[in-house]
Amino acid sequence: MVSPILLIAVPLALAFLTPMVGLASKSARRYMPAIAMLFNFIVAMSLLPKALEAPIIVRTAGWAPPLSIHLVAGPLGLLLSSLVALIGLLVAIYGIDYIREGARARYDVLYTLLLVGATGVVLTGDLFNLFVFFEVLCISSYALVAYRGDSAGVEAGMKYLIQGAIGSSLVLIGIGLLYGTVGTLSMADIASSVGSVAGSRLFISLAFMIAGFGVEAAIFPLNAWLPDAHSSAPSSISAVLSGVAIKAGLYAIARVVYTVYGASSILPFLAVLGVVTLLVGEMCAFAQEDIKRLLAFSSIGQMGLILFALALSSATGISGAVFLIISHGLAKALLFLATGYMIYRTGSRDISSLAGMGKRMPIMSLCFTVGAFSLMGLPPFVGFASKFTIVRAVLGTGSTFFITLLAIGLIGTVIEGAYFLRIVQWLYFKPAPEAMPEQTEGRAPLTALVPVGLLAVLIVTIGLLPGIVGRALGPAADDLLDRAAYIQHVMGD
Amino acid sequence: MIVFQTFLVLVMIVAALAAAGFRDLLGSVIACSLVSLMASIIFYFLQAPDVAMAEASIGAGLTTAIFIFAISKTKRHEENEKTD
Amino acid sequence: MRKQISLLLLLIVAAGFALCLAGAPFGAEGARESRRLVKDNVNYGRRYVSKGLDENRCANIVTSVVLNYRGFDTLGEVTILFIAALGLGAVLYGRRAGASPDEAQRPSLILSTGCRLLFPLIMLVGIYIFIHGHLSPGGGFQGGAVIASGFLLICLGCRKKKLNSVALGAAESLSGLAFVLLALIGLAVGGSFLLNFLPTGKVYALFSGGIIPLIYIAIGVKVGSELSGIIDNLSGEVR
Structure with a gap:
């Protein structure tokens, strides 16, 4: 049997190898991230059925769990790492021809390492190890945001770096306090001994960790970096940042709150934060004229909805949240990728410059529309299935508090519908301006059309047959909710 | 021994305040490196020689050099503007 | 005026931090505390020190x-x-x-x-x-x-x-x-x-x-x- 640790070790080795490959052949180097992610996707998918039965515990250095670092490849972890690998693979294929300027060698390595960090975050079973992989993820995304080296990119990267570094130090302080209190770093071990500690002692470390991870997850008061960072980065980077990186922060919050602390009393607070984030994100997105900033703000809004669903603390709610993570990841990656070549074509990021794009780049526009409709939650796309699960979960709780919040949150979804329809209108129903400089270099090559098309096909297929991922969602939700089983799996043997 | 350690901590605090207070960036950087140096001595007394070595070589040595590289770049830029 | 208010806020935040951190166990007391808490009387730091030499030489x-x-x-x-x-x-x-x-x-x-x-x-x-x-x-x-x-x-x-x-x-x-x-x-x-x-x-x-x-x-x-x-x-x- 393959060990889940290969999901981290092999791409890491390939990332270290990439500069050496680059010395031999510059063109071969560009395929390295795709190779690494293809490997990850195959391995993660092949491990997933086994993990649905029971989490796979991986020890390092041969010691049993609490003594050394261990990975817990449970249903949730493997489901999310397959998502990371899938999006990573498609965006890597897109990036082969898309990235034309800058330090190409460093792009390939940083890109692979960003995904290694995300995979490590979702698979690890050790709190400090979570922090380490979180840093791998964050630092590579700071560098990639500033990758172009232009002043907007460097400024956005700097902003992101400073806020992210403060967030990371908060996480570190939180982990230090918790370690000082319970004397262990294994998440399962902490979870088993956390019950015997007074709540007031735990609260501070929990607050530090939520605030710290919240910066990366772009929860409302901490999201100032996101619009700049996601819009100044090259589109392929924006796609992984929006599709993968911010979800890792959210996963970390969920893991810490549910598994490590079992802090159900803090969930209503998170639900309120989620709805506020949703409203703020969608309202800001509505006011944008810059297409990439609009997509970035829309990501904030969707993160708010995911956080709200995670805070429901019911199996349906969490499966809805995980489903939304998947559907938003696919759709937002698709939108950023499609936008990338449209921007190359027009040379402008204004929404008005998209006029008549439906005729000039028909495939890209069609795929963009699929992604936009999916984000809005229209059937038959995957966004509908995921949002519907969340609504069902809220009604299932029967609590007036959550139903009121959902009602407020639905306003956000309406706003979302409004601005995406406006873009679609620009794409199809506005005449293209007459004197249009035709830039042949803006024509999308096959390496761009294939990933964008595949993402669109996936969105429609999963939307029509939600059972494909539906089978894994239930166990994934239990993975997060059932602390006792988690502890028993890790510490039991 | 406790007197000496208290002295080190005091120097550290004063240096940290000075780093925040100095108008001259170069002075701030030197004060920062002083903080690291004191921290590294304290780590040694706390029986953590490994951390002390890391702090001395990275905190007091390399970080300072990197800061000075960055500052020398800004300074040179200003001088250029003045002469133009 | 603004400076005073921001200083005051800073002081409040600092006092909050100090109060929070005062309760956190560290050093010898923390080790005692954690030994009490962790199952089977295992303190990992102590465990590494006592067995590490044999296990890894x-x-x-x-x-x-x-x-x-x-x-x-x-x-x-x-x-x-x-x-x-x-x-x-x-x-x-x-x-x-x-x-x-x-x-x-x-x-x-x-x-x-x-x-x-x-x-x-x-x-x-x-x-x-x-x-x-x-x-x-x-x-x-x-x-x-x-x-x-x-x-x-x-x-x-x-x-x-x-x-x-x-x-x-x-x-x-x-x-x-x-x-x-x-x-x-x-x-x-x-x-x-x-x-x-x-x-x-x-x-x-x-x-x-x-x-x-x-x-x-x-x-x-x-x-x-x-x-x-x-x-x-x-x-x-x-x-």
Whole structure:
């Protein structure tokens, strides 16, 4: 049997190898991230059925769990790492021809390492190890945001770096306090001994960790970096940042709150934060004229909805949240990728410059529309299935508090519908301006059309047959909710 | 021994305040490196020689050099503007 | 007025922090507390200290923890440093091309000769630190930093010298690859990543500790080349 640790070790080795490959052949180097992610996707998918039965515990250095670092490849972890690998693979294929300027060698390595960090975050079973992989993820995304080296990119990267570094130090302080209190770093071990500690002692470390991870997850008061960072980065980077990186922060919050602390009393607070984030994100997105900033703000809004669903603390709610993570990841990656070549074509990021794009780049526009409709939650796309699960979960709780919040949150979804329809209108129903400089270099090559098309096909297929991922969602939700089983799996043997 | 350690901590605090207070960036950087140096001595007394070595070589040595590289770049830029 | 209010707010925040942190157990009290809490009376720090010597035959327990019990974290940390160096290179890329050619003053004969005299000694100290990482305090990170400070000296003292960035990059990649491969051999041989699969030898001997010294040498080379790369990037940009 393959060990889940290969999901981290092999791409890491390939990332270290990439500069050496680059010395031999510059063109071969560009395929390295795709190779690494293809490997990850195959391995993660092949491990997933086994993990649905029971989490796979991986020890390092041969010691049993609490003594050394261990990975817990449970249903949730493997489901999310397959998502990371899938999006990573498609965006890597897109990036082969898309990235034309800058330090190409460093792009390939940083890109692979960003995904290694995300995979490590979702698979690890050790709190400090979570922090380490979180840093791998964050630092590579700071560098990639500033990758172009232009002043907007460097400024956005700097902003992101400073806020992210403060967030990371908060996480570190939180982990230090918790370690000082319970004397262990294994998440399962902490979870088993956390019950015997007074709540007031735990609260501070929990607050530090939520605030710290919240910066990366772009929860409302901490999201100032996101619009700049996601819009100044090259589109392929924006796609992984929006599709993968911010979800890792959210996963970390969920893991810490549910598994490590079992802090159900803090969930209503998170639900309120989620709805506020949703409203703020969608309202800001509505006011944008810059297409990439609009997509970035829309990501904030969707993160708010995911956080709200995670805070429901019911199996349906969490499966809805995980489903939304998947559907938003696919759709937002698709939108950023499609936008990338449209921007190359027009040379402008204004929404008005998209006029008549439906005729000039028909495939890209069609795929963009699929992604936009999916984000809005229209059937038959995957966004509908995921949002519907969340609504069902809220009604299932029967609590007036959550139903009121959902009602407020639905306003956000309406706003979302409004601005995406406006873009679609620009794409199809506005005449293209007459004197249009035709830039042949803006024509999308096959390496761009294939990933964008595949993402669109996936969105429609999963939307029509939600059972494909539906089978894994239930166990994934239990993975997060059932602390006792988690502890028993890790510490039991 | 406790007197000496208290002295080190005091120097550290004063240096940290000075780093925040100095108008001259170069002075701030030197004060920062002083903080690291004191921290590294304290780590040694706390029986953590490994951390002390890391702090001395990275905190007091390399970080300072990197800061000075960055500052020398800004300074040179200003001088250029003045002469133009 | 505004200054006073912000100062007041700062004080309130500081008082809040102080109150919060006052309750946190640390040091001896924290250890006692955690021993009480953790099941089976196991305190991991104590456990590492009492059994580490037998398990890894590595005289420096810190090294044993860093590279064996928590070796996976170390792999991540090395990666973080790698990313930081690469990221700096990516952001500065393209800015170096426009920089004017060497305009700095030639260093005096005394300065450059002194630097050349010191450089091998600094290298020797750095290499000693990481080769003896399993026996004495220090290790790959510290030794690598010392080596990088040697290159810093060369950069400052002999301004004509440029570091060979291809060689630095190769050292970086190969040492990182060596770390991962050593860890993967453990997975292949004994079914566990980072397993100490080599014979561990006698404690306090140079050849002891199994794969630990090998990994520390890889880390030393990696950290040294990465930090030197950072210095090279920055100093190249200054000119």
